[in-house]
Amino acid sequence: MYQLFCGLGFCLVCLPIPCCAIGSASSDSSRVLLVSLDGFRADYLEKTDLPNFRLLISDGVRAKYTINAFITKTLSNHYTIVTGMYQESHGIVGNNMYDPVWDEHFKLGHPSYLDQKWWNSGEPIWITNQNNFGKSAVINWPGSFINIRNEYPTYYLPTYDESIPLRKRIDWIVKHFQDDDVNLGILYHHEPDPTGHKFGPNSPELIECLKSLDNDVGYLVDQLKRTGLYDTTSIIITSDHGMADVSIERIIELDKFIDSSLYNVDNNNPIFGIWPKDDEDKIYNILKSASDHMRVYKKDEIPPDFHYQANRRIAPILLVAKEGWMIYQNFTAVFPTSEDRKNFNVGEHGFDNRLEVMHPMFIAHGPVFNQYQPDADPFHTVDIYPLICYILGIPESPNNGSISRVSHILKPNTGLWWMTNKLFSAISTELLLLTLNIPILFLLWKMNKMNMFQIRNLFNKLVLK
Known part of the structure; x- marks a missing residue:
């Protein structure tokens, strides 16, 4: 049956087609x-x-x-x-x-x-x-x-x-x-x-x-x-x-509120993922009250708009610094001297995508x-x-x-839907034969013998000269 349809498709596609000025898109435009x-x-x-x-x-x-x-x-x-x-x-x-x-x-x-x-x-x-x-x-x-x-x-x-x-x-x-x-x-x-x-x-x-x-x-x-x-x-x-x-004056230091030995961390500053070693609720409650300059979420509390919940790699507790603030476990350990602090970045990203x-x-x-x-x-x-x-x-x-x-x-006259609509809006006696090609091309695509890119290119070669 497949050979029959392929043969029919080949015969129809290869029949002479009159040139019609229905558009100027080229296959190169893909x-x-x-x-x-x-x-x-x-x-x-x-x-x-x-x-x-x-x-x-x-x-x-x-x-x-x-x-x-x-x-x-x-x-x-x-x-x-x-x-x-x-x-x-x-x-x-x-x-x-x-x-x-x-x-x-x-x-x-x-x-x-x-x-x-x-x-x-x-x-x-x-x-x-x-x-x-x-x-x-x-x-x-x-x-x-x-x-x-x-x-x-x-x-x-x-x-x-x-x-x-x-x-x-x-x-x-x-x-x-x-x-x-x-x-x-x-x-x-x-x-x-x-x-x-x-x-x-x-x-x-x-x-x-x-x-x-x-x-x-x-x-x-x-x-x-x-x-x-x-x-x-x-x-x-x-x-x-x-x-x-961001500024060196706007820092949240977690070590001031909680012992760092109680958890592991994914550091994507200004976002921290907290993996508690024990007693998740205790750690959550301590962090929740630590600073007004960060939001603290349990995994099931993360806002749906973030689309950042349904993955095992997302930590049980998420810390999200507010705009302009940064989170460190121990800032002095990272920037111990005034000379080191000259290397502090004054621009940062990672914040709330809203x-x-x-x-x-x-x-x-x-x-x-x-x-x-x-x-x-x-x-x-x-x-x-x-x-x-x-x-x-x-x-x-x-x-x-x-x-x-x-x-x-997008321009309204682009893509496969544009070609289909353009074709059917321009049907005439001369184009009736061409319309017979459409179901054949669709069938070949459905049988995984051609993809949309190939079909569009073939359409361009047949019609959009």
């Missing part, structure tokens, strides 16, 4: 470039004149902000962006965490960080793309050099290398777009995060960093234009979190995005994964995002 600039707060775009960011926005989309995942740390939020999952779902619940079943600790920068078993609950977009016959080029994105679900990106760096300048990373991606038929490029850059940490989010040094990044965005646009890729690439520039002012200062920016430009939309309503970072799947024309793996929450930034 190319996506995702860029993350670590720690780029949404309101940084107003701090100084950034002409190259402004150019993208003027002909594209800027969201007021995105709602990132709690906790607002780098590793966990970058994994949220590429999986579309909250941290309780993908399992990377912090830069540092403990798994009570394995009785093992995970620490950013430690060899444990490279063990795939910590990462396998989520499926990054590069795996989804490759499972649907796409090719991915990923540079320095957290997790991209880990063998997640026994698969790496098609092209990637074997280790994280912060020394590579942003322009070299751009060149690397563009070259793979040009030479290797890559349809998904993903680029991570560490700035302005370290500058915000060291000097603060309102410092002159941060302004200079933003101007430098703006120049690099101009370089990205120039390279895409030079190679003829600019008009056919959907560009998304976003971030993982914002940045808040705070304005924690919100990341989002800019998009390209064939699927609206134009002249500089003030789009916010959405969640978990929605970026289904958005990319939509653009690539591939089915989503399980995730917590929703394409409907980002529909307001």
Whole structure:
């Protein structure tokens, strides 16, 4: 039976089709470039004149902000962006965490960080793309050099290398777009995060960093234009979190209230996970009354908006510092001298993701995005994964995002639904034969012989010339 349908599909697809001016989308427009600039707060775009960011926005989309995942740390939020999952779902619940079943600790920068078993609950977009016959080029994105679900990106760096300048990373991606038929490029850059940490989010040094990044965005646009890729690439520039002012004068020291030998801790300052060794209620009650500048939750009390409860790696007690405050067990042990205290970071993130200062920016430009939309309503970072799947024309793996929450930034004439609606609104005698192809293509897809990316490309070749 399968051979019969394949033969019929081949005959119908290969019949001559009259050319019809029903659209101009090309299969090349299913190319996506995702860029993350670590720690780029949404309101940084107003701090100084950034002409190259402004150019993208003027002909594209800027969201007021995105709602990132709690906790607002780098590793966990970058994994949220590429999986579309909250941290309780993908399992990377912090830069540092403990798994009570394995009785093992995970620490950013430690060899444990490279063990795939910590990462396998989520499926990054590069795996989804490759499972649907796409090719991915990923540079320095957290997790991209880990063998997640026994698969790496098609092209990637074997280790994280912060020394590579942003322009070299751009060149690397563009070259793979040009030479290797890559349809998904993903680029991570560490700035302005370290500058915000060291000097603060309102410092002159941060302004200079933003101007430098703006120049690099101009370089990205120039390279895409030079190679003829600019008009056919959907560009998304976003971030993982914002940045808040903190001070050495706003410190909560747990040792002033409770003996540190009574518990273990996951330190994701300004968030602490407390693992009591005994008498959880006693420890909870002591911490609950310790300071007005932090919130203390038992695991079942954690606010539902955090989506940070249903995972065994989340500690039984969670401490959440209020904006601008930091938590230490013993501050003097970490910064014993006045000279050491000069290295105290005056900018920090990790706080409640509902705070304005924690919100990341989002800019998009390209064939699927609206134009002249500089003030789009916010959405969640978990929605970026289904958005990319939509653009690539591939089915989503399980995730917590929703394409409907980002529909307001998309042109109405994009995607498979646009092609279907456009087709049926333009049916004429000349197109009747073409409509017979649709159920055949759908049947081939359902039989797992073609994916959405292939179907859309075939449709483009048949009709959208």
